[in-house]
Each structure stands twice: as structure tokens, then as C-alpha cells.
Amino acid sequence: MTRRSVAFATMTLCALSSATLAITACSDDATSPAASPDAAITPAPTSTTDAAPPPVADGSTDASPSTLAVTIDFAARVGVLPFTCEATYASLGTSMVSVGFTDFRFYVHAVELVRADGVSVPLTLTQDAKWQEQDVALLDFEDGKEGCATDGTPDMNTTVKGSVPAGTYKGLKFIVGVPFAKNHANQAIAPSPLNLGKMFWSWNAGYKFAKIDSRPEGMNGDGGPNPTFNFHLGSTACQGDAADGGTVTSCGKPNRLPVSMPLYELGKSKVVFDYAALVSGSDLLVNSGPSGCMSFPGDPECAAVFERLGVDYATGAPTVTPGTAFKLE
Amino acid sequence: MRTLALCAAVLVAGLAACAGGDVGSPSAPPAAPATATPTTDDAGSDAAEGGSAWAWDLPPGFPAPRVPADNPMNASKVALGRRLFYDVRLSGNETFSCGSCHEQKLAFTDGRATAVGSTGGLHPRASMSLSDVAYASGLTWANPLMTSLEKQALVPMFGNDPVELGSPDEAALLARLGGDPEYAPLFRDAFPEKAAPSLDAVVKAIAAFERTLISGRSPYDRHVAGDPTALSPSAKRGMDMFFSERLECYHCHTGFAFSDSIVHEGSAFFELSYHNTGLYNVDGAGAYPTGNRGLIDLTDKPADMGKFRAPTLRNIAVTAPYMHDGSVLTLEDALDHYGAAGRTIASGPNAGDGSQNPLKDDLIRGFVLTASEKTDVIAFLESLTDASFLADPRHSNPFSSPQRPPAP
Numbered sequence: 001m002t003r004r005s006v007a008f009a010t011m012t013l014c015a016l017s018s019a020t021l022a023i024t025a026c027s028d029d030a031t032s033p034a035a036s037p038d039a040a041i042t043p044a045p046t047s048t049t050d051a052a053p054p055p056v057a058d059g060s061t062d063a064s065p066s067t068l069a070v071t072i073d074f075a076a077r078v079g080v081l082p083f084t085c086e087a088t089y090a091s092l093g094t095s096m097v098s099v100g101f102t103d104f105r106f107y108v109h110a111v112e113l114v115r116a117d118g119v120s121v122p123l124t125l126t127q128d129a130k131w132q133e134q135d136v137a138l139l140d141f142e143d144g145k146e147g148c149a150t151d152g153t154p155d156m157n158t159t160v161k162g163s164v165p166a167g168t169y170k171g172l173k174f175i176v177g178v179p180f181a182k183n184h185a186n187q188a189i190a191p192s193p194l195n196l197g198k199m200f201w202s203w204n205a206g207y208k209f210a211k212i213d214s215r216p217e218g219m220n221g222d223g224g225p226n227p228t229f230n231f232h233l234g235s236t237a238c239q240g241d242a243a244d245g246g247t248v249t250s251c252g253k254p255n256r257l258p259v260s261m262p263l264y265e266l267g268k269s270k271v272v273f274d275y276a277a278l279v280s281g282s283d284l285l286v287n288s289g290p291s292g293c294m295s296f297p298g299d300p301e302c303a304a305v306f307e308r309l310g311v312d313y314a315t316g317a318p319t320v321t322p323g324t325a326f327k328l329e
Numbered sequence: 330m331r332t333l334a335l336c337a338a339v340l341v342a343g344l345a346a347c348a349g350g351d352v353g354s355p356s357a358p359p360a361a362p363a364t365a366t367p368t369t370d371d372a373g374s375d376a377a378e379g380g381s382a383w384a385w386d387l388p389p390g391f392p393a394p395r396v397p398a399d400n401p402m403n404a405s406k407v408a409l410g411r412r413l414f415y416d417v418r419l420s421g422n423e424t425f426s427c428g429s430c431h432e433q434k435l436a437f438t439d440g441r442a443t444a445v446g447s448t449g450g451l452h453p454r455a456s457m458s459l460s461d462v463a464y465a466s467g468l469t470w471a472n473p474l475m476t477s478l479e480k481q482a483l484v485p486m487f488g489n490d491p492v493e494l495g496s497p498d499e500a501a502l503l504a505r506l507g508g509d510p511e512y513a514p515l516f517r518d519a520f521p522e523k524a525a526p527s528l529d530a531v532v533k534a535i536a537a538f539e540r541t542l543i544s545g546r547s548p549y550d551r552h553v554a555g556d557p558t559a560l561s562p563s564a565k566r567g568m569d570m571f572f573s574e575r576l577e578c579y580h581c582h583t584g585f586a587f588s589d590s591i592v593h594e595g596s597a598f599f600e601l602s603y604h605n606t607g608l609y610n611v612d613g614a615g616a617y618p619t620g621n622r623g624l625i626d627l628t629d630k631p632a633d634m635g636k637f638r639a640p641t642l643r644n645i646a647v648t649a650p651y652m653h654d655g656s657v658l659t660l661e662d663a664l665d666h667y668g669a670a671g672r673t674i675a676s677g678p679n680a681g682d683g684s685q686n687p688l689k690d691d692l693i694r695g696f697v698l699t700a701s702e703k704t705d706v707i708a709f710l711e712s713l714t715d716a717s718f719l720a721d722p723r724h725s726n727p728f729s730s731p732q733r734p735p736a737p
Contacts, residue, residue: 188529197487197498205474237629243599246476252629289620290490297629
């Protein structure tokens with residue numbers, strides 16, 4: 001390995017800007033829980049329907065004074081350090097091991113800004129035919145180098161871009177994952193970013209909502225060379241109509257994560273996903289069954305990871321107490 | 330395909346009954362007719378009369394497979410699918426094709442206990458036989474959501490736990506294939522309604538080829554057709570035991586395809602079953618080893634622990650080792666497993682008495698065979714080997730160079 005080793009002392013710190021850490025799981029406030037066949041679907045904001053969003057000046061976000069162009073910045077971190085495929089990060093998990101990475105991507109959808117009067121307003125995503133499709137966006141922090149060379153691509157995307165009606169906003173909401181209707185449609189003809197093979201989770205009839213894969217040094221692998229501690233988030237316990245091509249009709253454990261950041265400020269705040277926090281309760285040297293946490297029922301490594309994320313592994317619904325992996329700064 | 334659950338009863342002639350029986354259910358999904366013109370009610374149907382007409386070459390007594398309305402058969406599509414099936418360009422490092430883990434001479438298995446992917450990743454399960462996969466109502470060992478070959482093809486291509494083929498994404502894959510001048514006319518003829526090659530076309534063509542992998546010309550089939558010399562006396566005795574209530578094999582391995590999860594053009598019902606055969610019992614409560622627990626991994630239902638699909642027994646003699654994890658090495662061992670009503674593992678992490686698995690299928694009751702009886706049952710199982718299928722040039726690798734690298 002030629003990666004440079006980056007040691008750091010306190011991995012849980014996150015340079016948070018003062019009082020901003022307030023992620024709530026937006027569990028009960030929203031409406032229409034029956035909108036999706038998922039058994040424990042996240043409270044669905046009004047924007048989660050699968051109808052195409054209304055056209056906004058042909059996808060561009062400039063233009064008329066009646067709309068406000070918005071860029072939501074995201075960042076991937078490992079503790080206080082920025083994520084990169086080329087670094088090795090020390091002292092992660094309960095066994096304090098060094099970790100390199102092979103991937104770091106996740107989908108979000110139903111992005112909303114909160115207006116001054118408290119009303120959530122859907123962000124109309126710019127349709128770029130690459131990172132954003134209808135109300136779904138892929139955030140991609142890997143650059144295809146070093147450890148990420150196998151699964152990754154050079155292209156990266158750390159923002160969600162779109163527009164809202166002009167106004168004053170404070171507060172951000174989004175859901176990690178792919179919405180139900182898109183999650184179980186035909187992947188072979190899906191538009192980008194839903195046609196990346198590495199994000200297919202075809203055996204379980206959906207997509208990996210998140211694919212964050214690491215290589216802890218010293219891990220004993222039972223899955224072949226270069227043992228990995230993968231984190232693949234996706235809906236599980238899905239039921240389908242077997243006679244109709246296995247069309248999925250519902251998923252017992254949706255495993256979508258609604259994130260609400262009431263202190264988010266447009267143009268100032270940044271949404272941070274912290275891998276060190278995600279695995280702070282996991283022993284990265286220990287694995288049984290699939291590599292790391294692959295979301296499906298009975299994976300011994302999942303409970304701790306899900307708890308930090310903010311999803312109840314037992315039910316697939318958001319936890320009452322928010323997870324610690326997503327932060328605002 | 331690697332399991333075998335033995336069963337028994339005598340009415341051999343009844344085997345083919347489910348073939349032609351319930352034709353014409355009004356609720357059956359659209360199916361391709363047995364000859365030429367494909368039916369389609371999908372978009373683009375006006376152009377769906379692809380490349381060349383199609384006629385199944387079915388063994389006597391076999392029904393036509395059910396074909397998705399949006400992927401009608403045609404000869405060009407099958408030829409394209411065959412080439413793609415054997416093309417190592419489908420793997421990321423250009424070393425593996427579908428045929429690397431599905432070798433024709435082994436009834437499209439790989440001879441390994443569990444599969445190894447193109448990058449050396451170890452699969453927890455054994456490569457399944459593709460014999461008569463067109464009739465399988467469910468695909469893979471235990472996935473009730475995986476009922477279409479088109480959808481299934483995406484798993485070996487893009488799955489990464491483990492990596493199987495590790496295919497490049499659509500654009501890169503198509504760019505690679507574009508370097509082979511033979512593909513352009515094949516894609517055009519196979520999919521005249523499509524403007525250009527696509528991932529969708531790739532998986533549809535592979536599925537169409539897989540549907541042609543029909544095996545039904547074994548000595549046993551000749552016996553059923555009336556050839557009194559087709560089976561040895563030993564195989565005939567074994568056949569009688571297989572179809573007896575003493576061994577109970579035939580309940581799960583039933584019908585022309587020797588499986589209870591079969592669908593075809595004439596099916597009025599959709600049957601897809603999974604069984605726990607007492608292969609493990611690691612906690613005394615029925616558990617199978619973590620990471621390879623069967624149907625429960627998809628459904629999350631406790632009762633689905635250890636349940637797997639009963640695969641076809643056609644060509645079973647050439648697909649050792651057996652079961653979902655290749656943990657049963659020989660047909661003799663498989664008979665011993667079922668004879669003992671479940672496997673007992675004395676020590677190690679998987680130790681346990683499978684015969685006491687509380688989730689075990691109640692037809693796994695055990696039996697005692699003399700040495701000569703065991704020989705007879707195995708002779709019958711060997712009579713299901715279809716030599717013409719294993720050597721059929723229509724199913725063979727169209728590339729001249731070896732497609733399989735040395736074993737890692």
C-alpha cells in the first residue's frame with residue numbers, strides 16, 4: 001500500500017460550528033405515511049411522489065427573480081479529516097484500526113428547504129442527466145484512485161443543485177436512499193444516476209442506497225483476498241409478486257433515513273457524513289457472514305452501524321434518537 | 330443445481346403429465362408460442378418481429394417455456410446471447426464470462442463447492458446448473474424476487490459481494506463490445522426495434538440464450554418414450570425407489586424437470602417452493618450458518634431459515650459437489666444425508682444435528698438403503714444425464730480461445 005497514513009488523535013470531533021448539530025429524524029411531523037408500500041416508510045414529504053418535478057426554466061436554476069438557485073454542499077469525513085480514497089485513517093472502530101477505503105457514495109431524495117414560516121418546500125433538482133434524476137441525486141466522494149480504483153469512477157459530486165421559489169429559508173430535510181418506485185423499477189433501462197452497476201443491488205431487487213466500503217488493516221477475511229468492511233444500505237425483507245416477474249410490492253425494512261437539519265443555513269452550512277462516527281461502535285476486525293454490514297436481516301455487523309446512522313435495524317424505520325453519522329457544519 | 334432430495338413413487342408416465350395439462354389459463358401471463366412469431370403487447374411491438382423466426386427444438390413431451398412479452402425469442406437474439414454468455418469482455422478484468430462458472434460439459438456448473446469470481450472473490454454458494462433453467466419459476470438458490478432471467482443477469486454482472494463478473498458500467502461495456510465487429514449486426518438483427526446496443530439488450534439476449542438450454546434427451550427420457558433398452562435393470566430398480574413413498578424423493582423433484590418450482594407456457598398456476606432439508610442445525614433451533622441461511626435472508630421470516638429451492642436433477646451426476654454450498658461431495662453422500670433425515674456435523678463452527686432441525690421439511694424422514702439399493706438409485710440419477718445436451722454445439726463457446734483462466 002502506498003497510501004500515506006494520516007494519524008489523528010480525536011476521531012469523533014468534527015469541527016462543528018457551534019450549536020448547529022441538531023439532526024432530528026423527522027419521525028412524526030410529516031404526513032402521508034401510506035404513500036409508499038414500504039411497511040415503515042419514512043414520513044414522506046410531499047415531494048416524494050414519482051411524478052416528474054415541474055420544469056424550472058428548462059432545468060436551469062438561474063433566471064427569474066421568482067426562483068432561487070440553491071446548491072446544497074455535502075462533505076464526506078473520517079472524523080475531522082476529509083475523506084479521500086488515497087488516505088489511510090488511524091484508530092477507527094472499537095479496535096482502533098487503520099482503514100483505507102474502496103468506495104463512498106450514497107443517494108438522497110426528497111430534498112426540502114424549510115421556509116421562514118416553517119413550511120417545507122421541495123427543492124426542484126436540476127436535471128443534469130448524470131447526478132440528478134427527478135428528485136433523486138447521487139453524492140459521490142470517491143475519485144476512482146488508489147483503493148477506489150476497482151469500483152469507483154473519476155467523477156465526483158458533492159452537491160445537490162436545484163431551485164426553490166424565492167424566499168427566506170432556514171432548515172434542510174432530505175432522505176437518504178432511493179424512493180420506492182424508482183428502487184424497484186427495471187435497472188437495465190434506468191436513467192443516470194440509477195444506472196451505475198456498482199450501485200445495483202439486484203439480488204435484493206433494488207439499489208444500494210449507500211455504498212461505503214473500507215479495508216481495515218489486519219482484518220481476517222473469509223470472503224477472499226483484501227477483506228473489506230462494507231456498508232451497503234438498502235431496503236430488505238422485500239415481498240414481491242413472484243408470478244409477475246418478481247415485481248416488488250413492499251419492503252418490510254425500508255432502511256431509508258430521513259435527515260432534518262433545522263439550523264441549516266443556505267450558502268453557509270454544509271452537510272457532513274462522518275465515517276468515524278458511523279463505525280464508532282463496530283469492531284472493524286471482526287466479521288461473520290457478508291463483509292461488514294450489508295443491511296439484510298441477520299447480519300451481525302449491522303446493528304451497531306445502523307444505530308449510528310439513525311435507522312433501527314430491527315424495523316428498518318428511523319430511530320427515535322438521531323444517529324451521529326450525519327452532522328451539520 | 331446441486332441439491333437432491335430423494336423421493337419415490339412409481340408412476341413414471343405421470344411425469345410428463347404436468348407438461349401438457351393445464352394449458353390456457355386465462356390469467357397466465359403472456360407467453361411465447363411454440364413457433365415463430367413472438368407475441369408482444371409492449372411498446373415497440375410493431376417492430377418486435379426480430380431478426381429471424383424462432384422455433385423451439387423441444388425434447389419429446391416438453392412444453393414450451395414461458396417467455397416474457399417484452400423479450401420474444403428470435404434466432405439472432407439467441408446467437409447474440411450465446412456470444413455474450415461466453416465473452417470475457419463482460420468481466421471487469423476481461424478474464425471471466427458467464428461460461429467460466431457455467432461450463433457446458435458440467436451442465437453449466439463449475440465443479441467447485443462454491444463459486445469464485447473474476448477477481449478471486451469467494452461466493453458463498455455453488456454455481457447452479459442451467460439445465461432447463463427456462464422452466465425454473467424462481468432463480469438462484471433462494472430468492473423469491475428473482476423470477477426473470479433478464480433481471481438475474483444483472484447480479485453476476487454487477488454484484489460486488491462478492492464480485493462475480495465485475496462488469497463495467499453500461500457505457501464502458503458497450504464500448505468494449507463495440508470493438509468486436511461481429512456484435513453490431515447481431516444486435517441489429519436481434520433487436521430491430523432498438524436504435525443501438527444497450528444494457529437492456531445485453532441481458533435480454535443472454536436470457537434468450539439461456540432459455541434454449543433445454544435438456545430432455547437422457548436415457549431416462551428414452552425410457553419414458555418407450556425404449557425398453559434405455560435403462561439398465563439397476564437404473565430401473567433405482568427409478569422405482571426414487572418414485573416411492575419409501576424414499577420420498579419425487580415430491581420435491583417432480584415433473585419433467587425434476588423440480589417442484591416450475592413454470593412453462595401452459596402453467597395455469599405459479600408454483601415456487603423452498604425447503605429446509607436439515608443440512609444444518611448450528612444452534613439447536615434450526616439455524617443455518619450466518620451469511621448463507623437461505624430464504625430468510627430475503628424475507629426476514631423466521632420460518633424461512635435454511636430454505637432453498639429444489640433444483641432440477643437433470644444432469645445431476647455431472648454437477649458435483651451438491652447443495653447450495655457444495656458441502657455434499659457425492660451422490661452417495663447426498664443419499665446418506667437424506668437417508669439420515671438430515672446431516673449431523675460432529676464438530677466445528679457448524680456442528681449440529683440437522684435431523685433435529687425444527688424447520689426441516691416433513692418429507693425428510695429418512696430411509697435405510699442396502700449397498701445395492703444405493704447403487705441402483707445412483708444408477709437412476711445417472712440416467713438423467715443428457716450427453717447430447719452436454720455436447721450440443723448450439724450451446725458451446727463460439728470463441729476459439731480458452732475463456733477460463735487457471736484457477737486462482
